[in-house]
Amino acid sequence: xxxxxxxxxxxxxxxxxxxxxxxxxxxxxxxxxxxxxxxxxxxxxxxxxxxxxxxxxxxxxxxxxxxxxxxxxxxxxxxxxxxxxxxxxxxxxxxxxxxxxxxxxxxxxxxxxxxxxxxxxxxxxxxxxxxxxxxxxxxxxxxxxxxxxxxxxxxxxxxxxxxxxxxxxxxxxxxxxxxxxxxxxxxxxxxxxxxxxxxxxxxxxxxxxxxxxxxxxxxxxxxxxxxxxxxxxxxxxxxxxxxxxxxxxxxxxxxxxxxxxxxxxxxxxxxxxxxxxxxxxxxxxxxxxxxxxxxxxxxxxxxxxxxxxxx
Numbered sequence: 273x274x275x276x277x278x279x280x281x282x283x284x285x286x287x288x289x290x291x292x293x294x295x296x297x298x299x300x301x302x303x304x305x306x307x308x309x310x311x312x313x314x315x316x317x318x319x320x321x322x323x324x325x326x327x328x329x330x331x332x333x334x335x336x337x338x339x340x341x342x343x344x345x346x347x348x349x350x351x352x353x354x355x356x357x358x359x360x361x362x363x364x365x366x367x368x369x370x371x372x373x374x375x376x377x378x379x380x381x382x383x384x385x386x387x388x389x390x391x392x393x394x395x396x397x398x399x400x401x402x403x404x405x406x407x408x409x410x411x412x413x414x415x416x417x418x419x420x421x422x423x424x425x426x427x428x429x430x431x432x433x434x435x436x437x438x439x440x441x442x443x444x445x446x447x448x449x450x451x452x453x454x455x456x457x458x459x460x461x462x463x464x465x466x467x468x469x470x471x472x473x474x475x476x477x478x479x480x481x482x483x484x485x486x487x488x489x490x491x492x493x494x495x496x497x498x499x500x501x502x503x504x505x506x507x508x509x510x511x512x513x514x515x516x517x518x519x520x521x522x523x524x525x526x527x528x529x530x531x532x533x534x535x536x537x538x539x540x541x542x543x544x545x546x547x548x549x550x551x552x553x554x555x556x557x558x559x560x561x562x563x564x565x566x567x568x569x570x571x572x573x574x575x576x577x578x579x580x581x582x583x
Contacts, residue, residue, distance in 0.1 A: 292320025342429030345369025349400020388552025458574030
């Protein structure tokens with residue numbers, strides 16, 4: 273079970289003075305030595321990028337054939353200090369990524385190595401700014417989205433799970449997790465059957481699917497409405513991306529404190545870990561390559577939606 277690592281990650285990140293270095297030290301202590309920490313300062317403050325690589329038994333790092341999964345903890349910031357005291361709802365993407373890294377380290381130490389490599393990336397900012405939104409007050413980021421994507425979306429990733437708090441809306445009205453359809457190169461594809469199966473196994477419930485619009489998969493900065501940043505990694509890569517949304521029955525501001533639900537984060541962690549096991553073993557597809565080829569032959573590229581478009 274992963275609830276212990278979720279609680280550890282929550283305690284670690286619920287701090288006004290936590291740094292990426294402290295997070296990196298905790299992950300190394302859990303048995304994962306390959307941790308990179310880099311501070312980046314933008315116009316609205318600074319944040320620490322944390323990137324973790326957990327090598328698989330048959331992964332690319334070892335010269336093997338098992339594919340590499342990326343897990344991106346997407347957020348604006350883990351705190352909104354000095355306006356708010358404590359970990360904000362928006363920080364749960366980072367909590368999920370860090371808890372996954374801690375759990376993978378403990379699994380490896382107990383002899384359970386996954387088949388493929390797993391790369392986890394997020395950023396640590398306890399004093400991020402907020403931004404007005406039509407439904408609730410959301411968190412902003414101290415650095416721009418292009419910088420976030422550049423640090424968190426890595427070329428080694430062959431498919432990506434993007435985990436993001438998605439409570440500040442009225443389109444998903446259940447507490448827990450939801451997954452998005454697969455997004456690839458500007459196309460919103462069908463919801464992956466393999467991922468739906470894993471969701472039901474993990475939650476013991478019928479899967480909840482996050483609805484997407486075309487605006488949601490375009491880059492930030494084009495002055496269009498986005499449900500949140502959950503699919504922003506898809507604007508920076510050609511590999512398939514699926515959003516893993518932490519949801520609620522009612523709209524909850526991303527800047528709200530005391531709103532992190534440990535059991536819901538545990539669902540997200542267990543889902544990501546089960547996908548990592550299956551994806552590395554070749555038992556989980558994010559999309560159908562044959563159908564993708566047919567889409568390209570009939571309709572062509574939609575990669576324009578990965579750009580800012582016309583001014």
